[in-house]
Amino acid sequence: MAQMTLYSMPSSGNSYKVRLLLSLQGKDYMHIPCEYGTEALTQAKATGKAPLDKFPVLHLPDGRILNESNAILWYLGAGTDWVPTDPFAQAQMLSWMFFEQNRHESVIAVRAALLCYPERAHLATPERLAALLEDGNVILKLMEDALVGRNWFCGASPTLADIALYGYTCTADTRGGYDMTGFPRITTWCARMASLPGYVTLDHLP
Numbered sequence: 001m002a003q004m005t006l007y008s009m010p011s012s013g014n015s016y017k018v019r020l021l022l023s024l025q026g027k028d029y030m031h032i033p034c035e036y037g038t039e040a041l042t043q044a045k046a047t048g049k050a051p052l053d054k055f056p057v058l059h060l061p062d063g064r065i066l067n068e069s070n071a072i073l074w075y076l077g078a079g080t081d082w083v084p085t086d087p088f089a090q091a092q093m094l095s096w097m098f099f100e101q102n103r104h105e106s107v108i109a110v111r112a113a114l115l116c117y118p119e120r121a122h123l124a125t126p127e128r129l130a131a132l133l134e135d136g137n138v139i140l141k142l143m144e145d146a147l148v149g150r151n152w153f154c155g156a157s158p159t160l161a162d163i164a165l166y167g168y169t170c171t172a173d174t175r176g177g178y179d180m181t182g183f184p185r186i187t188t189w190c191a192r193m194a195s196l197p198g199y200v201t202l203d204h205l206p
């Protein structure tokens with residue numbers, strides 16, 4: 001049977017979200033790694049495999065193509081336990097996924113990128129890093145407060161919201177330089193995510 005193909009960037013949290021869900025779901029797929037600075041990335045863009053010039057991109061066996069990590073999560077999660085059935089709970093889940101793209105990724109992932117990718121080093125001024133640290137701590141505090149009395153961001157079991165938020169939170173300390181000791185609930189939630197059957201780390205590639 002034809003397989004799905006995922007074009008994903010090994011070092012990227014956005015791509016990791018999709019690899020993580022596919023692994024948690026036990027789904028087979030072909031993986032094309034497209035890291036910054038590689039020929040594979042250039043080729044994928046040049047041949048229309050990444051129509052929006054960004055990764056991840058999911059190619060379905062029938063030729064249809066999906067961009068945007070959270071849209072891909074939505075597609076893969078539809079009709080499964082990863083998406084609540086109640087419309088309000090679904091909307092709550094989506095609100096966390098929009099929050100992740102609008103407020104979390106644009107700060108926490110950006111700080112990690114400035115610190116980790118040598119080609120961004122010239123943009124990593126002390127002022128910018130300090131501002132991203134301050135803004136990131138506000139975002140992490142919002143997440144920390146949302147976890148009071150609950151194990152998951154939306155409902156009694158993990159949803160796509162947890163996967164979306166986990167993508168860059170799990171390396172906020174190691175790559176982003178955020179001190180997570182002030183966020184014990186997030187730390188426990190990360191451990192809870194890591195204990196799910198089928199869990200893989202960012203650096204695990206299929």
Ligand SMILES: N[C@@H](CCC(=O)N[C@@H](CS)C(=O)NCC(=O)O)C(=O)O
Nearest residue numbers: 009012014053054055056068069070
């Ligand atoms: N909102 C998009 C963001 C995707 C994105 O920015 N991907 C970056 C890596 S994190 C990328 O592919 N960059 C390649 C490039 O700009 O050449 C998503 O969630 O999928």
